[in-house]
Amino acid sequence: MLPPAIDIIIPVYNAYDDLQRCLDSVLRTTMPHHRIIMIDDCSTDSRIADYFETQRSKADKRLWLLQNDTNLGFVSTVNRGMTLSQNDVVLLNSDAIVTSGWLEKLCCCADSDPLIGTITPFSNNAEICSFPNFCQDNALPQGMNAEDVNRAIEAAALRVYPDIPTGVGFCMFIRRRLLNKIGLFDADTFRHGYGEENDFCMRALAAGWRNVLCDDTFVQHVGSCSFSTKKETLVEENMQRLLAKHPDYMQRVMAFITADPIKPIRQLAQSFLALTGAAGDKPGILHIMHGRSGGTEQHTRSLMHSDGEDYRHYLLVTMDDVWQLKDANSGELLTYQFNRQPDQLWTDFLASLCASFRIHLCHVHHLAGCRPGLLEAMRNLGIPFGFSVHDFFLACPTINLLDATGIYCGSETDASRCQNCLSAQPDFRGIDIVAWRAVHADFIEQAVFVIAPSDLAAEMFRSYFPRADVRVIQHGVDLTANRVNALTSALLLPKDAYQSIGVLGAIGPVKGARQLERLVARSRERKLPFRWVVVGYMDRQFQPYQTADTLLTVHGQYTPDHMEDLLDHYRINLVVFPSAGPETYCYTLTEAWMAGRPALVPPIGALYERVQTNGAGWIMQDWCDTDAILDDIISILRPENSTDFVHKQTQARAVPVTSVRDMANATEMVYHEVLSRQVVKFAAPLPQTTLYTALQTALGVAAADKHRALSMGQHWLLRLAHLGLRLRYTLLGRWLYRIIPVRWQQILKQRLLA
Incomplete structure (x- = not known):
């Protein structure tokens, strides 16, 4: 049994090329029992009349081709079409391009609730119904057409048909019973167009009807060609007429824009768009890490945003039972919780998540945050996974192999000694080191690859988990060529003969925070001509800080692009790393070398390996003794050693730096090798309702919060905007209009009446 017939009304005024594309799409996607009413409103382009004659000659029973005797204007032409019909109607601009199943989906939406009066689909250019960006004219994604976008929206759809304050007239379904109830468009007030559908929708709301979004349909809207020269004037005048009829219109619309309750629906469709278009053919990589910032996060994000085009990348941040998945494949960062x-x-939790986003390979960067859950999930996942060594958490829960005194244990492997060490530390008492390493050994045995950022990190890792195929891929760093001057946020130092010694990064206990405090104290006691400057922050001093005697300065947070300017400002020529535990790579050492600063480092970890390999610094003689470190600095800075110092500076500048792209290329080669010999079988994906809820939770949008109130500031600004627009052509109105922020003008005046 066929569904009830719908009349599609297409008012025509010039725009010949648009009209052809529009009608072709309608004829291609519309069943024979529906009717297409095209009315030419006395177009001045002679090709329109010829086009109508051509269509008449085809004798398509769906087409009803009419011409106004005189130019009636858009609103009266639409009203003529709606008067000729006795069915539900769809108003369709001649610059719209419909997609497969569009009319059937609009009808299904209408059937879901007899109180639905108007329905608007998603579009690239439909203001509050725009996709992917809200209230914008969006270009279609590169390499995609309207059908591609429609498939993505349909795949992601929940068919919840959310309420919207007003329909958008480029493509708007109107129920016949609503027309019978409240009448046609107000042609006397809105004449040539702009605002008539907003007025109609406000009258519908007042009569108890709903205006909704059809969230499973996409119709392309090219733009308003016919009225392009008149639009500004029409918008100005018709906004005032609309506000005169409906004083609460602006408040309703602004409340909707502020709340943006359909944002989760758009974002879910964006994720599906990356899966249904050309990008959907690319393998999906899921990067898994903890929720803490630092080098692990920097490395992971660099891999994800390295401009590679062969993979889709997602980031999963695990925090006990709450996992956040970040999807940046559609341009905007989407966050699911x-x-x-x-x-x-x-x-099941991880497998269904991987299935939903078509993940082919998991790249685990850290297990902290949800160690038991991830270990259990990986054991039977059915999707290959690999592991990157960022620290030594798998070997020891201290993470950086620190003993009870807070000093590096020397990579102790004897289980009995390790157990005694853990028992002496309150945070780790009760941990069975044998069981700890055994479960991680199983995890590493299942991993399809293991990557370390330095030879020494790989060697230390193999001492705990024997595996011959640990690959070494150095971390990549890219700093912009045009450095941004950071001096406006820097602290001042006295201009004297004191030497500034730099310590870089976030300095906690492992990075040597306690040793640094001792170095400052002993420098003061020994009256050494040193000032210590932390370009970064400390665990006990996060904000910018300076001691009264200026022997310690803490700059605070910085971006790597600022590093050389900051080192210049603080007159830092030598960088010291007072680390208590071994590093696996150390980004800040790379930053120092790129700025031409040699480094004094302890004889442990990647710091030792890198300085020894590149010759761009010195190795501490006794890295645990504060006075011995100070003596090393005194020796390095002696005038008679200046030639060696200059040589080390030259060496620092010359150290080869791996770019992010080179690092990503090497890592992607590993991915390719794995996936070329793996066949991934996906589990059942998560239901769309679960994905939708995950987006709502992360965005802070409650399911029932569809009419969030404006803040007090927004409320008064709205009233000011309202008054300014209503009095636009009075002296007071012109003054008010000028002080309304441009963004509010665009939203209130231009966008909502487009």
């Missing part, structure tokens, strides 16, 4: 249910298996 998933909450594991108490009875849900970890493997």
